[in-house]
Amino acid sequence: MIRIVEANNFSTRRDVENGTDMQRAAVLDILAQVKQNGDQAVLDYTARFDGITLDRMRVSEAEFAEAEQNISPEVREAIEAAAINIRDYHSRQMRQSWMTTKESGTMLGQLIRPLQRVGLYVPGGTAAYPSSVLMNAIPAQVAGVEEIAMVTPPGKDGKVNPGVLVAAQTLGVTEIYKVGGAQAIAALTYGTETIKPVDKIVGPGNIYVALAKREVFGLVDIDMVAGPSEIVVLADNTANPGYVAADLLSQAEHDAMASSVLVTPSRTLAKAVQQEVEKQLAVLPRREIAEKSIRDHGAICIVDSLEQGIDVVNRLAPEHLEVVVEDAMEYVGKLKNAGAIFLGAYSSEPVGDYFAGPNHVLPTNGTARFSSPLNVDDFLKKTSLISYSRQDLLANGQKIVALARQEGLEAHARAIQMRLDNEQN
Amino acid sequence: MIRIVEANNFSTRRDVENGTDMQRAAVLDILAQVKQNGDQAVLDYTARFDGITLDRMRVSEAEFAEAEQNISPEVREAIEAAAINIRDYHSRQMRQSWMTTKESGTMLGQLIRPLQRVGLYVPGGTAAYPSSVLMNAIPAQVAGVEEIAMVTPPGKDGKVNPGVLVAAQTLGVTEIYKVGGAQAIAALTYGTETIKPVDKIVGPGNIYVALAKREVFGLVDIDMVAGPSEIVVLADNTANPGYVAADLLSQAEHDAMASSVLVTPSRTLAKAVQQEVEKQLAVLPRREIAEKSIRDHGAICIVDSLEQGIDVVNRLAPEHLEVVVEDAMEYVGKLKNAGAIFLGAYSSEPVGDYFAGPNHVLPTNGTARFSSPLNVDDFLKKTSLISYSRQDLLANGQKIVALARQEGLEAHARAIQMRLDNEQN
Numbered sequence: 110m111i112r113i114v115e116a117n118n119f120s121t122r123r124d125v126e127n128g129t130d131m132q133r134a135a136v137l138d139i140l141a142q143v144k145q146n147g148d149q150a151v152l153d154y155t156a157r158f159d160g161i162t163l164d165r166m167r168v169s170e171a172e173f174a175e176a177e178q179n180i181s182p183e184v185r186e187a188i189e190a191a192a193i194n195i196r197d198y199h200s201r202q203m204r205q206s207w208m209t210t211k212e213s214g215t216m217l218g219q220l221i222r223p224l225q226r227v228g229l230y231v232p233g234g235t236a237a238y239p240s241s242v243l244m245n246a247i248p249a250q251v252a253g254v255e256e257i258a259m260v261t262p263p264g265k266d267g268k269v270n271p272g273v274l275v276a277a278q279t280l281g282v283t284e285i286y287k288v289g290g291a292q293a294i295a296a297l298t299y300g301t302e303t304i305k306p307v308d309k310i311v312g313p314g315n316i317y318v319a320l321a322k323r324e325v326f327g328l329v330d331i332d333m334v335a336g337p338s339e340i341v342v343l344a345d346n347t348a349n350p351g352y353v354a355a356d357l358l359s360q361a362e363h364d365a366m367a368s369s370v371l372v373t374p375s376r377t378l379a380k381a382v383q384q385e386v387e388k389q390l391a392v393l394p395r396r397e398i399a400e401k402s403i404r405d406h407g408a409i410c411i412v413d414s415l416e417q418g419i420d421v422v423n424r425l426a427p428e429h430l431e432v433v434v435e436d437a438m439e440y441v442g443k444l445k446n447a448g449a450i451f452l453g454a455y456s457s458e459p460v461g462d463y464f465a466g467p468n469h470v471l472p473t474n475g476t477a478r479f480s481s482p483l484n485v486d487d488f489l490k491k492t493s494l495i496s497y498s499r500q501d502l503l504a505n506g507q508k509i510v511a512l513a514r515q516e517g518l519e520a521h522a523r524a525i526q527m528r529l530d531n532e533q534n
Numbered sequence: 535m536i537r538i539v540e541a542n543n544f545s546t547r548r549d550v551e552n553g554t555d556m557q558r559a560a561v562l563d564i565l566a567q568v569k570q571n572g573d574q575a576v577l578d579y580t581a582r583f584d585g586i587t588l589d590r591m592r593v594s595e596a597e598f599a600e601a602e603q604n605i606s607p608e609v610r611e612a613i614e615a616a617a618i619n620i621r622d623y624h625s626r627q628m629r630q631s632w633m634t635t636k637e638s639g640t641m642l643g644q645l646i647r648p649l650q651r652v653g654l655y656v657p658g659g660t661a662a663y664p665s666s667v668l669m670n671a672i673p674a675q676v677a678g679v680e681e682i683a684m685v686t687p688p689g690k691d692g693k694v695n696p697g698v699l700v701a702a703q704t705l706g707v708t709e710i711y712k713v714g715g716a717q718a719i720a721a722l723t724y725g726t727e728t729i730k731p732v733d734k735i736v737g738p739g740n741i742y743v744a745l746a747k748r749e750v751f752g753l754v755d756i757d758m759v760a761g762p763s764e765i766v767v768l769a770d771n772t773a774n775p776g777y778v779a780a781d782l783l784s785q786a787e788h789d790a791m792a793s794s795v796l797v798t799p800s801r802t803l804a805k806a807v808q809q810e811v812e813k814q815l816a817v818l819p820r821r822e823i824a825e826k827s828i829r830d831h832g833a834i835c836i837v838d839s840l841e842q843g844i845d846v847v848n849r850l851a852p853e854h855l856e857v858v859v860e861d862a863m864e865y866v867g868k869l870k871n872a873g874a875i876f877l878g879a880y881s882s883e884p885v886g887d888y889f890a891g892p893n894h895v896l897p898t899n900g901t902a903r904f905s906s907p908l909n910v911d912d913f914l915k916k917t918s919l920i921s922y923s924r925q926d927l928l929a930n931g932q933k934i935v936a937l938a939r940q941e942g943l944e945a946h947a948r949a950i951q952m953r954l955d956n957e958q959n
Contacts, residue, residue, distance in 0.1 A: 125752060184940045187933035198642055201634060209626060216877075217623055217891055222870065224904055238941050272940050308904045327550065327761075330904035336752075351956075355949035362945040394944045441919065445647065449918035452641075456922040457953065459946040463937045464930060466642055467918035479649055479733045479755035481916035491906035493874035493892035494866065497881040505889060508612035512888045515609045515697050516663050519819045520787040521884040524780035528882065531776075 111357075111369075111386050111407045113379055116421050119410050121368040122475055125336045128320045136291045136320045143295035148302045154292040159233075160265045166303055168269060168285040176274035188239055188276050191464045195243050198466030199251045202485040214498030221489050223253035224330075226305065228297035229282075230312035233262035233289055237270035240462065244469050244483065245312050246280050252488035257282050258307060260297065262289020289314075294321035298329050311483070313470075332483060336474035337366035337406075340458055341427035341447075343418050343440075346375040348433040349454060353378070354385030356431060356458050361402035362395040368406035370425070372418045379409045419443050426477040429458050448477045502528060536782075536794075536811050536832045538804055541846050544835050546793040547900055550761045553745045561716045561745045568720035573727045579717040584658075585690045591728055593694060593710040601699035613664055613701050616889045620668050623891030624676045627910040639923030646914050648678035649755075651730065653722035654707075655737035658687035658714055662695035665887065669894050669908065670737050671705050677913035682707050683732060685722065687714020714739075719746035723754050736908070738895075757908060761899035762791035764831075765883055766852035766872075768843050768865075771800040773858040774879060778803070779810030781856060781883050786827035787820040793831035795850070797843045804834045844868050851902040854883050873902045927953060 128136075142150040148166070156162045177185075208218030227249050231242055242259070249257055259282055261269055269287060277285060286304055288296055294314075300306035309330035310322060322331045340360035342353050357369035371382055386403060393399055412418040415434060422430060426446035434440065437452045444450060448471030449461055462469045472480035506529045513521035553561075567575040573591070581587045602610075633643030652674050656667055667684070674682055684707055686694055694712060702710060711729055713721055719739075725731035734755035735747060747756045765785035767778050782794035796807055811828060818824055837843040840859060847855060851871035859865065862877040869875060873896030874886055887894045897905035931954045938946035 180940075181936075183932075183936050187936045187940075190930070190933055191937065198634075201632060202644065204629075207626060209623075215890070219627065219892075219909075220866070220875075225870065235942060240937060240941065327901065330901075349956075351952060352949070355945070355952050359943070359945040359949045362943060389945075389948070393948075394942075399945060438921070441645070445650065447917050449920060450645075452919070452921040455924050455927040455953065456920050457927075457949045459934055459938055459943075459949050460922050460927070461918070461920050462946060464934045465640070465920050465922055467644075467920055471918075476752065476755075477915070477917070479915055482918050484644075484916060486911065490902070490904055491909060492872050492902070493886070493896075493907050494877070495874060495881050495886050495890050495892055496863070496877040497885050497890055499880050502880040502882075502885070505615070508608075508615055509884055509889045511606075511608050511612045512616065512665060513884055515605075515612075516665065517660065517819075518784070518787060518884075520780070520784040520814075520824060521887060523814070523818075524777070524784045524882045524884050527776060527780050528880065531774075 111383055111403050111409055113383065113409045113411060116410055116412045116417055119408065119421065121339055121370060121406060121425055123337050123366060123368065123406065125474065126316055128316050132316060133320055136317055136324060139291040140295045140321060140324060143292050143301065144299040151288055151292050151296050151301055154290065155263070155288060158290055159262050161263050161267045163263065163267060163287060166286045166288055168274065168287060172269070173274055173278050176271035179271035180275045184272065185275060188279055192243055192247065192279055194464060194466040195247045196251065199248050199485050203251055204489070208494065213501045213504070215501045216496040218494035220492040220494055222492070223255070224308045224488050224490060225254070226256040226258065226307045227254045227488060228307035228310040229257055229259045230293060230310060230314050230318060231259060231261040231273055232314055233264065233270065237261070237273050239272035239276035240469065241312065242273055242276035243280070246282050248468065248483055248485045249488045250280065252485045254488050257284065258297065258304065259285040260288045260293040261285065263287035291317045291321035294318060294325060298325040332470070332487065333472065333480060337368065338363050338473055339368035339427050340429040340431065341370045341372060341422055341425055342431040342433060343372045343422055344378060344433040345373065345415065345435060346378050347435050348378055350378060350381035350385045352454060352457065353382050353433065354389050357386060357407065358389055358393060358399055359458055360429065361399040361407060362393060365398050365401040366406065367402045369403060370407065371409045372412060372421050373409070374412050374414055374418060376411060379411055383409060415440070422447070426475045428471045428473045428477065431456065431458065446477045448472045448482055499532060503532060536808055536828050536834055538808065538834045538836060541835055541837045541842055544833065544846065546764055546795060546831060546850055548762050548791060548793065548831065550899065551741055553741050557741060558745055561742055561749060564716040565720045565746060565749060568717050568726065569724040576713055576717050576721050576726055579715065580688070580713060583715055584687050586688050586692045588688065588692060588712060591711045591713055593699065593712060597694070598699055598703050601696035604696035605700045609697065610700060613704055616665070617668055617672065617704055619889060619891040620672045621676065624673045624910050628676055629914070633919065638926045638929070640926045641921040643919035645917040645919055647917070648680070649733045649913050649915060650679070651681040651683065651732045652679045652913060653732040653735040654682055654684045655718060655735060655739050655743060656684060656686040656698055657739055658689065658695065662686070662698050664697035664701035665894065666737065667698055667701035668705070671707050673893065673908060673910045674913045675705065677910045679913050682709065683722065683729065684710040685713045685718040686710065688712035716742045716746035719743060719750060723750040757912065758897065758901070758905060762793065763788050763898055764793035764852050765854040765856065766795045766797060766847055766850055767856040767858060768797045768847055769803060769858040770798065770840065770860060771803050772860050773803055775803060775806035775810045777879060777882065778807050778858065779814050782811060782832065783814055783818065783824055784883055785854065786824040786832060787818060790823050790826040791831065792827045794828060795832065796834045797837060797846050798834070799837050799839055799843060801836060804836055808834060847872070851900045853896045853898045853902065856881065856883065871902045873897045873907055924957060928957060
C-alpha cells in the first residue's frame with residue numbers, strides 16, 4: 110500500500126546508478142576496441158551482446174518497408190499526429206542570431222547555429238519506444254541539424270522494433286544503424302568505416318550506454334544522463350481520486366526505481382487515492398514493477414496547506430508535476446522547480462509523454478532545480494561576433510591596457526598598446 | 535621559434551588534465567569531510583592549504599573598503615566601463631517565457647526562469663582576475679539569479695585580491711567567502727553553517743577545483759570544465775604581422791598549454807609573423823610561459839587558399855578566432871566552429887577578454903563544435919507548461935491510448951481511457 114507521510118524532510122531523492130568497476134572496465138575496453146578496429150569491433154560486439162552476426166549495419170529500404178507492414182494504421186496515424194504537435198511546439202523555441210551596431214562603427218553579435226551532425230541512441234527490446242524517436246529527433250530537426258544518425262540494438266533476429274522504424278521514417282530520419290550498447294556510443298564518437306562521427310549524442314540507454322556517454326563527454330557533447338523518473342501530483346479535494354491514482358501508476362509502471370507522490374492538504378483525498386491505487390494496481394499488466402515502485406518510492410504527503418505543499422514540491426523539484434487544484438494557474442508562479450507542469454484534470458501525464466507537443470525528456474531526480482526539458486537549444490551552439498572599430502579602439506584602448514596590466518598580463522596590454530601607438534602617430 | 539606546418543591533419547587538440555589517483559582521492563576525502571563537518575572542516579582545510587587560520591570566512595565591509603584603497607582610479611573606471619559593456623551585451627540574450635493558446639482550449643507554454651542561487655568560484659593568487667568576476671557574475675545577474683555567493687581562496691595574509699573585491703562590489707555582489715579549493719566546492723554543494731548550498735557552480739579553478747566540480751555535478755549544475763586555451767588567426771597578406779604576432783603572444787602568455795596558431799595562404803605573412811613573434815617574445819615579462827606555449831603548441835599553418843584555411847579552422851574549432859582578411863564579414867557564414875570570432879585589425883583578442891561585452895568564458899580545445907560561450911541561458915531553466923482541455927482529450931485520447939499500448943505501457947493507456955470512459959458517458 111502506498112504510505113502516507115508527513116511533509117517534514119520528506120524526500121524522493123534516489124541514488125543514481127554509477128555502475129560497478131567491472132562495468133566501467135568493460136566500457137573502457139569497448140571504447141578502445143572500437144576506436145582502434147572500427148566496424149570489425151562493432152560487428153564482433155554485436156554478435157557477442159545481441160546474439161546476431163550482421164552482414165550490414167545500416168537499416169535497408171526493405172527493412173523500412175517491412176516495418177510499415179507491421180504497424181497498424183491507427184498507430185501510424187497517432188505517430189504522425191504526435192509528430193505534428195511536437196514539431197509545432199518545438200518550432201516556437203527556435204531563436205535567431207542577432208547583432209547590434211554602434212555609432213562608433215563597432216558591431217557585436219551572437220551567432221546561433223545548429224550542430225552539424227547528431228547521434229540518437231534508441232534502446233532496443235521491450236524499451237524500444239517510438240515516442241523516444243520523436244522527442245529526441247524533432248528538436249534536432251527544428252534546430253536545423255543537417256545529419257541525424259540513429260543507432261539501436263538489433264533483436265536476435267537482426268531486426269529493429271517496427272514502431273521505431275516507422276517513427277524515424279515519418280520524420281525523414283533514414284540513417285539508422287543496428288548497433289547498440291557502448292559499442293554504438295564508441296562508433297558515434299570516434300567514427301568507423303561505416304558510421305561517421307557526430308558532434309553530440311542524445312537518447313536514453315542502459316547502464317553501459319550511460320557509462321560510455323559519460324566517458325566520451327568532451328570529445329562529443331551528450332544530453333543529461335537520466336536518473337530514475339518521477340511524478341508529483343499536487344491536489345486538493347476537487348481532484349478525482351481515480352484519475353490521480355491512474356496517473357501515479359502510469360509513472361510507477363516505468364521502473365521499480367520510479368517515484369510517484371501525491372501532495373495534498375486533503376486527508377479525504379489521501380485515503381481515496383490510497384484505495385484507488387490498490388484497486389488499479391491489482392489489475393495492471395506491469396503490476397510487479399509498479400508495486401515495487403509504489404512500495405519503495407511512492408508516498409502520499411499530507412500538508413497543512415497548499416502553500417506548504419508548494420514548498421514540498423519546490424524542494425522535490427519533480428520531473429513531472431500535476432497540479433489538480435482550484436484555480437491551478439494561480440500557483441504556477443510559485444512552483445519554481447519542475448521539468449513539466451500539467452494543469453487540471455485533463456492534463457494527464459501520458460498526454461505529455463506522447464502527444465501534446467512539449468518534450469518528454471525531462472530533468473529527473475531533483476535536477477529540475479537547474480536543468481531543463483530537452484529542447485531546440487540543445488542542438489544549437491552560439492558564437493560571439495566582435496567587429497571592433499578603430500574609433501572604439503582609440504577611445505577605449507587605455508582602459509583595456511589598464512585592466513590587462515592590473516591582471517599582470519603584459520602581452521595582452523601590448524597587443525592593444527601597439528595598435529594605439531601605431532594608429533595615433 | 536614558432537614552427538611552420540602544412541594544413542594536412544594539423545591539429546591543436548591537447549590532452550585534458552584528468553588528475554592523478556591521489557588527487558582524486560584527496561578531493562573525495564575533502565568533499566566527504568565538509569559534507570559531514572561543515573564550517574569546521576572548511577576552516578581546517580583553509581589553515582592547511584592556504585596557510586591562514588580565519589576567524590570569519592565572509593569578507594567584511596572593512597575589507598571591501600580596504601580593497602577600494604588599493605585600486606587606482608584608472609583601473610576602477612576601466613572595471614566600471616567594462617561592466618556596462620558586458621551587461622549591455624548580455625541583456626540582449628535575455629528571453630521571455632511564452633505560451634500558445636489553441637481554439638480547443640488547450641494552452642501550452644515554456645516558462646523560462648532564473649536559477650535561485652549560484653556559486654561563483656574565483657581563483658586566488660597570481661590568477662586572481664577581476665575580469666573573471668565580471669564575466670561570470672553579470673550573466674547570472676541579467677538572468678535574474680537572486681543570490682550569488684562568491685568563493686575565493688585567501689592569501690597567507692588572509693586577504694583577497696583587491697581587484698576581485700572591487701569588481702564584485704561594482705556589481706553589487708557582496709556575499710563573498712574566503713574559501714578556495716575542493717573545500718569551497720563542497721561548501722557550495724552541501725552547505726555549511728555559514729554557506730548556504732547553491733543550484734549551480736561556475737568559474738575556473740585548479741585541478742582540485744575541476745575534479746571537485748566534476749564529482750558534485752548532478753547534485754548541483756556546473757559550467758564546463760575549461761581545457762587549455764587557444765587562438766587561431768586566419769589572415770591574408772593585408773594583415774599587420776606585428777599585430778598578429780602580438781595577439782598570438784597574448785594567448786601564449788596565459789599558460790604553457792595554450793595554443794596560438796596562424797592560418798594563412800601567404801608565405802610572406804608567415805615569415806614576417808614568425809620574425810615578429812621572436813622579436814616580441816624576447817622582451818615579454820612572462821616570456822618563459824609564452825615561449826614554452828609557442829614551442830609546444832604554436833604553429834603557422836600554410837594553406838593553399840582561404841577556402842582551405844576555413845576548413846582547417848572548422849576542424850580546429852578554436853576558442854578564439856581572429857579573421858584578418860579583406861572582406862572578413864563575407865566568411866563568417868562559412869566559419870562554423872568557434873567560441874568567438876574577432877573581425878578585422880582592431881578586434882584584438884584582449885578587446886574581447888576585457889571590454890567589448892561578449893563573454894570571455896569560451897569553449898576550449900575543439901569543443902566549439904558543440905558548446906557555447908558562457909551566456910544568460912546558463913543561468914536560466916525551462917519548465918514546460920501543459921493545460922490540456924477536455925475537448926482535446928476527447929478528440930485525441932484514442933490516439934494517446936494507441937501509442938501507449940504500442941509501447942506496452944498499459945497504465946499510461948488506462949490513465950487516458952478512464953477519463954474517456956468517464957467524460958463520454
